[in-house]
Amino acid sequence: MKVMRCPLNGERNISEFTCLGEVSEPPAPDGASDEAWAAHLWNSNNTAGVVREWWCHVPTSYWFIAERNTVTDEILRTYAAAELFAKGNNE
Amino acid sequence: MPFGLLKYGFRKRYPAGPDLSWPSDLKSHYDVIIIGGGGHGLAIAYHLAKHWGIRDVCVVEKGYIGGGNTARNTMVIRSNYITPQSVRFYKAAVDLFGTLSGELGINLMYSQRGQLTLAHSDATIRTFRLRAETGKFCGTRIEMVDRAQIREIVPSLHMPEDARYPILGGLWHEDGGTARHDALAWGYAARAQRLGVEVHQRTEVTGIQIEKGRATGVETTRGAIGAGQVVQAVSGLSSVVAKMAGIVLPIRTYPLQAMVTQPLKPFLDPLVSSAGLHVYVSQTARGELVIGGGSDPYELYAARPTLEIKEGLAMHLLELFPFLSNVRILRQWAGITDITPDYSPIMGKSPVENYWLDAGWGTYGFKATPASGKYMAQAIATGTVPEIIAPFGLDRFATMDLINEMGATAASH
Ligand SMILES: Cc1cc2nc3c(=O)[nH]c(=O)nc-3n(C[C@H](O)[C@H](O)[C@H](O)COP(=O)(O)OP(=O)(O)OC[C@H]3O[C@@H](n4cnc5c(N)ncnc54)[C@H](O)[C@@H]3O)c2cc1C
Numbered sequence: 001m002k003v004m005r006c007p008l009n010g011e012r013n014i015s016e017f018t019c020l021g022e023v024s025e026p027p028a029p030d031g032a033s034d035e036a037w038a039a040h041l042w043n044s045n046n047t048a049g050v051v052r053e054w055w056c057h058v059p060t061s062y063w064f065i066a067e068r069n070t071v072t073d074e075i076l077r078t079y080a081a082a083e084l085f086a087k088g089n090n091e
Numbered sequence: 092m093p094f095g096l097l098k099y100g101f102r103k104r105y106p107a108g109p110d111l112s113w114p115s116d117l118k119s120h121y122d123v124i125i126i127g128g129g130g131h132g133l134a135i136a137y138h139l140a141k142h143w144g145i146r147d148v149c150v151v152e153k154g155y156i157g158g159g160n161t162a163r164n165t166m167v168i169r170s171n172y173i174t175p176q177s178v179r180f181y182k183a184a185v186d187l188f189g190t191l192s193g194e195l196g197i198n199l200m201y202s203q204r205g206q207l208t209l210a211h212s213d214a215t216i217r218t219f220r221l222r223a224e225t226g227k228f229c230g231t232r233i234e235m236v237d238r239a240q241i242r243e244i245v246p247s248l249h250m251p252e253d254a255r256y257p258i259l260g261g262l263w264h265e266d267g268g269t270a271r272h273d274a275l276a277w278g279y280a281a282r283a284q285r286l287g288v289e290v291h292q293r294t295e296v297t298g299i300q301i302e303k304g305r306a307t308g309v310e311t312t313r314g315a316i317g318a319g320q321v322v323q324a325v326s327g328l329s330s331v332v333a334k335m336a337g338i339v340l341p342i343r344t345y346p347l348q349a350m351v352t353q354p355l356k357p358f359l360d361p362l363v364s365s366a367g368l369h370v371y372v373s374q375t376a377r378g379e380l381v382i383g384g385g386s387d388p389y390e391l392y393a394a395r396p397t398l399e400i401k402e403g404l405a406m407h408l409l410e411l412f413p414f415l416s417n418v419r420i421l422r423q424w425a426g427i428t429d430i431t432p433d434y435s436p437i438m439g440k441s442p443v444e445n446y447w448l449d450a451g452w453g454t455y456g457f458k459a460t461p462a463s464g465k466y467m468a469q470a471i472a473t474g475t476v477p478e479i480i481a482p483f484g485l486d487r488f489a490t491m492d493l494i495n496e497m498g499a500t501a502a503s504h
Contacts, residue, residue: 001399015399019389038489042341042432046330048392070344071392 002073006057007064007080020054022047023065023084050076052084095196110281111156114289120317121149121289123471124309125324126296126332128152130161130272130457131449132324133279134464135471136288142465143472146287149318150280151311153295157276160326161457163394163426165349165383165504166269167362167371168458169206170231171262173222173499176482177435178229183479184462185231185266191461195278199270200376204360206267207236207244208503209411211256211367218498219262232265247358249413256367256410267362269373272457279464299336299446306336306446320471322447327392327427329450336443340450341488342429346387347454347504348400350423352415354378363411366502370407379421382408385502386428386454396425428453434501435494438467439476439484447471448485454504455496 002014022045027036045051048071055066055078065084067076099105123139125132128150139145150156168188170181192199210216219235226233238250241261250258280290291313298310299321308317325332333340355378364371369385384404387397401423409416430453431437437451449467452459466480476484482494 002397015388035489038491039339042488043339044330044341044343045339046343046390048328048331048344051390070390073391073393073395 004055004066004075005078006060006062007078008062009057009060012057016058018056018058020056020063023052023054054081110277111284111290114291117149117291117294117311117313117316118289120308122147122319123149123322124316124318124320125150125322126309127159127323127325128156128276128280128290128292129159129324129326130157130275130279130460131326131452131463132322133276133283133290134460135322135324135449135467136290137279137283137286138464138468139472140283140286140288143468145472148283148288149316150283150288150290151294151296151309151316152290152292153312155292156280156290157273160426160428160452161276161460162273163349163424164272164457165371165373165381166272166457167206167267167364167373167504168201168270169264169267169362169503171206171208171222171226171233171264171267171499172496173218173225174494174496175225175229176494177496177499178226178231180462180479180483181458182229182231182266184459185268187461187465188268188270188458191270191275191278195282197274197278197281199274199278201268201270202376203266203268204362205244206264206362206364207241208262208264209241209258209363209365209367210260210262211258211365213259215367216260219260222262222499226264234263236261236263244361245359245363247412247414248363249411254410269362269375275457275460296332296335299332299443301336301443305444320445320447322449322467322471324449326450326452326456327429329429333441333448333450336441336446338441338443338446340437340448340485341432342437342451343390344392344427345389345430346391346394346425347383347428348387348396348404348423348425349381349383350401350404351421352380352382352418353421355380355418364503365407365411366498368407368410369502370404370411371503372408372411380415380418383504386430387425392427394425394427396423430454432488433493434496436463436483437485438463438480439470441485453500455500
């Protein structure tokens with residue numbers, strides 16, 4: 001079975017994980033149009049290539065970030081969400 | 092046509108001719124360019140030429156015709172969906188299959204032998220009731236059946252009462268069936284070609300030309316071609332091609348896997364499916380069992396099969412037919428499928444003028460091929476989207492008019 005490295009639990013079978021979709025920024029709660037919200041809710045970049053996604057290790061309910069290639073099925077990097085969001089973009 | 096076979100049989104000589112000819116060069120302009128030579132693209136081309144007199148049509152296929160999901164699917168044809176919009180549309184497709192072999196002059200081996208879907212929980216029984224009543228209302232042959240009736244329909248089914256997931260009841264859909272999938276692509280291609288349509292294989296679309304919000308042509312690996320109208324019908328690659336036209340779709344691409352066993356004596360006439368166990372099965376005319384189930388767990392553009400999914404299919408199939416435990420797997424494969432949030436397709440206009448979408452066919456688009464071909468051609472020829480496919484427009488997401496078929500689709504296709 002394919003193995004994924006969880007930043008908290010180390011290497012585990014991929015069946016212990018769920019993918020929760022691409023990391024994306026929601027529209028501003030005030031001001032954004034209905035169209036912008038609909039696009040955020042439904043649309044997907046569905047990138048053929050490298051993507052950055054939220055994943056969860058289900059048994060421990062631990063959410064983290066994974067970068068992987070959707071064409072070659074390679075997992076490039078997994079890391080704690082703090083690494084992505086500590087860069088000052090969430091005051 | 093009815094005497095075609097008889098006349099053929101009495102002939103003295105049987106000269107072999109190619110089914111498809113290879114057109115030489117691409118012209119610089121066509122009335123309509125169709126991206127994708129799967130069943131859908133070829134059916135649209137056929138209907139444009141046959142019923143709307145639009146013969147200056149070019150189908151551009153990056154590999155070979157039918158080499159995508161058209162020849163990878165498990166051939167389930169049915170109309171037992173849950174919403175009236177879907178039932179009406181898929182019923183139109185099932186009805187077209189009835190006369191299609193004759194129309195296309197190719198034996199599709201269409202075999203309408205019924206589909207039995209099993210319920211293992213009260214919640215499923217409730218949705219089956221809704222599906223049965225909606226189906227009857229829309230004119231399909233569908234009814235709820237109890238355990239005794241299930242035993243009559245499929246005597247070989249293992250039905251212990253103390254199973255972990257006991258069989259509580261079923262949905263019997265007499266209109267369900269199968270057809271030879273690659274023959275569908277070949278039939279449409281050969282007929283369309285005879286009417287003047289050009290089918291260019293090994294030609295990949297790499298860009299869409301757009302001027303002032305209107306599609307005017309495509310770029311390909313063999314040069315640019317101008318077009319009056321452009322249609323995309325590329326299944327798993329829907330998002331990739333739509334992006335060339337600047338369109339972001341509500342589609343995610345997941346692999347779907349299937350497998351076939353060695354041939355066995357005929358024992359299974361109808362198609363059997365269980366959403367609860369994530370498995371479905373049918374027996375082909377050759378005796379092989381075609382087995383499929385749910386999608387892969389995460390998005391991927393690689394049509395690579397996995398052992399886990401195959402083990403899951405085998406395990407669940409054995410709960411229904413334990414006597415198959417010694418049977419060997421002959422072939423196994425995957426295709427990449429374009430899944431929408433509501434498990435319904437996207438047909439019709441796009442935000443770019445003269446650019447048409449035939450996408451989001453996910454794990455359920457084979458059965459729809461004749462109907463999407465017919466009605467998409469009508470839309471392109473007349474500029475007006477026919478009522479029967481109007482609910483499936485891309486704009487339904489912004490207005491929250493979803494056509495939710497997840498429960499009726501996820502594991503039965
Ligand atoms: C394992 C499996 C089982 C399935 N089972 C069922 C079932 O039982 N019943 C059912 O109804 N449906 C089923 N489906 C779904 C069904 O197969 C598809 O929805 C349907 O075949 C889609 O047809 P299509 O013509 O749109 O796409 P395809 O047949 O995939 O054709 C699209 C074509 O576009 C070409 N293309 C892509 N990009 C480009 C480009 N840039 N330039 C040129 N050409 C391009 C591809 O090469 C391909 O040949 C199943 C699918 C799979 C994978």
